[in-house]
Amino acid sequence: MEAFWLLIKYIVLGLLQGFTEPIPISSSGHLVIIRNLFGVGIEGLSFEIMVNFGSLIAVLVIYRKDIYRLVENGVRYITTRAEDAKSDFQFIMFLILATIPTGIIGLLFKDFIEAQLNDSVVVVGVALLVTGGALWIIRNLRGHKGEGGITVLDAIIVGLAQSVALVPGISRSGATIVAAMLVGMKTETALRFSFLLYIPVSLGITILSAGEIIGSDSDFSAVAIPSVLAFAAAIVATYYSLRWFINIMARGNLKYFAYYCFAVGILVILFL
Template sequence: MDIIQVVILALIQGLTEFLPISSSAHLILPSQLLGWPDQGLSFDVAVNTGSLLAVVIYFRHELYNMAKAWLASIVKRQSSNESQLAWWIILATLPAVFFGFMAKGFVETHLRSASVIAFTTIVFGLLLWWADKHSRLALTEYQSGWRKSLIIGFAQALALIPGTSRSGITMTAALMLGLTREAAARFSFLMSVPVSLGAAILVVKDLAESPEPLDMQALLLGTSISFVAAYACIHYFLKIISRMGMTPFVIYRLLLGVGLCVFIALHS
């Protein structure tokens, strides 16, 4: 990849990872629409590491308190809001781990296409709109409970399908279950930590077995840009979500989906 492609793909990853518009879809589209070469496993690891670092650093205090409380719940049998939330995040991660392991090969072989992305972008965009308009918007993330957390976890597993959006489908499920927009976003962002870490470990394993050469300059640049973009995205999204709701992202998804349908029709 040339420097322009590195910058654009890193920005795409950082800006779309935590917005409900699907980062995986946006990373696939340049190769589908523009004929760019596949960025490769090493670059995927780099930009995902950047966005993972962003969410860990942004929520460092929450994650520290949750980890401390979680250990106390095991060692001292002490329960608190933070320990319960930690257990719920762990529980919500399990479906994605299971289905990711079982379906990874099928998804990469059969579902990484513009037509699939167009369909899922529109359908799950409309579902997000419905959830945002018809939900109670009353509960915090500390009131989610294990049943709601598990349902959100199963919703997260759907994000294996390109175009679904991990953050989008988890926020949709959380909104349907009565969480406020801010709580749904925070729960989704916290859920991304174990999932992203696990995915990075799997990709690093694949990378270790791959003969792909490493371009360290591109990897470092991609990581840095992805980190800055993702950190800014988290910060501003949480600040404005209560005022603007999900409608702007739904409109974007519908425009993107329709545009892809037109592109597919013209090139079929």
């Protein structure tokens, strides 16, 4: 019976992580809330890395055509300097540039965030209010910049916004989409830039954490099956959640996520 409930816990948390990862309500914040509200949590890095990798796979599947085009045109521009491939090559460079602030800030403040912020429901509540406020500000923006109109400064600003999402309760997708739309990107461009930017960040986290998992989670074999199920649950949940979110973005309904963040943030501060 204990093994059964362990499976259920891993699957439910995998679904929760997967569903909340793409939408602007903070997956990390929700895991803190669930852990404090129900006393349900999973110690160790293996679970977080597995579900994060599951979400990454779902994003890769959804944006596979964009990734293939960018890689093909990026290589073509490097080798032939084809003018029609230049904008895709620049887009790749902007993604790399936007990744740098997150990597630097993450390395500098990782220990502080884990020690001081990761278990604080007050921090999560306040951060959700900030996320809601940011979403409310851009609720009616549409922008004018396509992929060819992005600048170096735009990429840096979006990268810095992603760094803020290291704080639990600040949504990564929300922070990057808000920043992208504030600098004038079209809705579809902001969405694409945000989730293509998720790929190197998520891949980097997975690679850098692999050694820590091997070194610290020596009993991983005991939860191998639950972890694999959580991984699969995260793939499915992220895939359908991101598809749903893309449709919501196309209809300009971000205000509903703002309402949700306001409501949950206030409830968390008042009652948890």
